[in-house]
Amino acid sequence: MGGTVAVLGHHLTIYRRVWRGSVFTSFLVPVLFLLGMGISVGGYVDERQGPLGVPYLDFIAPGLLMSTALQVAVSEAMWPVFDGFAWSRRYEVMRTAPVRTRDILLGHVAFVQLRALIAVAGFLLVMTLFGAVHSALAPLALPVGVLVGCATSIPIFGYSAHVKSENMFAVVMRFGVIPMTLFAGVFFEVGAMPPAARALAYVSPLWHGVELARGATLGVDTAWSWPLHVGYLLLWIAVGWPLALRQFTRRLDT
């Protein structure tokens, strides 16, 4: 426990020095996206009086909230983890102190979730200011954001410890983050897609997060019952953790 806290403290100390640089990508970009899409595309969509029942901006806001959690958590689990092994060798230094490899992993995972939580909280505040929040359950979107952050980033910790080159991160963006952001229910209901594409959306952790977040901020029913969505995200964590720990052990305990 003490080891994990020290690792978290280490990352926080560094973050205190560099946080300004992260505000733009982890907060301003999604907000600009929300306003741009919500107002421009929303104009067309809302005119047609579709089946959404709420303004388009309010519909996509919880989706963007979760994709923010995804983006922040996954990118924080890529380059900084690679850095810890290959460039700064920060993990190697931690390992010389009386911490265990699992503390090093858990402390960094905790830091990444904190980063995701800060971004999600900021975004949720903006949503509230724009009147996109319709339910008192909205604060539940925060733990959902952390859940999405964990489910997506923990396996990526393992991936980043495994790859030999940082070029491999483009693969994650191209085949994971971007398709999920586009097709996992952020911008439109997955029911509008053909069955094969819909199945892929069901497999993606993001869709389950979006369903839960939409339930929280709009007060609508989730597609499946909420424990199923939560359970599915927990499954990603349960599978991801041992994989990540194995890769960290392979790199740090040889």
Next chain:
Amino acid sequence: MSLIEAQGLVKRFGDFTAVDGIDVRVEAGEAFGFLGPNGAGKSSTMRMVGCVSPPTDGQLRIFGMDPVRDGPAIRSRLGVCPQQDSLDLELTCLENLTVYARYFGIPRKVARERARELLDFVQLGDRADSPVEPLSGGMKRRLVIARALINEPEIVLLDEPTTGLDPQARHLVWERLFRLKQRGVTLVLTTHYMDEAEQLCDRLVVMDAGKIVAEDAPRALIERYSTREVVELRFGLDGLDTYADKLAGVGERLEVLPDRILLYAADGDDAVAQVHGRGLTPSSVLVRRSTLEDVFLHLTGRTLVD
């Protein structure tokens, strides 16, 4: 009880054997060295002693404890200076030390005080609040050494503490390490510089290809495996072997290198006189004291630094 005790210690990576059954004992208060060329297995050994790399085979005890079972307990009493400088470039010198102190459960206030003292000790006191990034190589190395001392370790492991530093920076590091030793801290270091080994180590082992090829005090090794003096002769580039024949019997022993011939003799000047006496006119002659380099050459047939 020895602080570090290794018997038949082996480290394999797949099929490759990096450390091939070494026996080592390090006593409290001594400065112990691993001298060897690139790839000899020095870092692999240090990482096993530092309890971050489990031994493949053999016995290893540090403070009488088992490195695999008691890793964290042992590491809390060790200071480690890894081969490559790894510092948080985003942080100040002071923060680099205080952040690391947290891993040892040192309270913040104590950590700050101790960090300032250590920065003074490595002569970086005036840099405490400046970022690490612009520091010179020698300063970074000293900062890493200061960090390794934050937990007041009983043993400090230094993996090539001065590689890549200019002579002035090296001397400063040596001087600080010498002071540590005077305070009773046990030093274990690796190096491929014979002068470093001679200056700092009470006792050392010469490693080559994962094995220990000799072990003793630096001077004793030189006395045992070399002569008091060495004469370096150069004869242009061609046919050093033919000169070797003509030099037979001069000094105690002779070694032909690609670019020069080494004559091992108790009295170098006398050997030079004999060379001239045989009508030979080398293009250059250098008489010097024997070093660990000569010991290494004698034991392995190769030079230490290529």
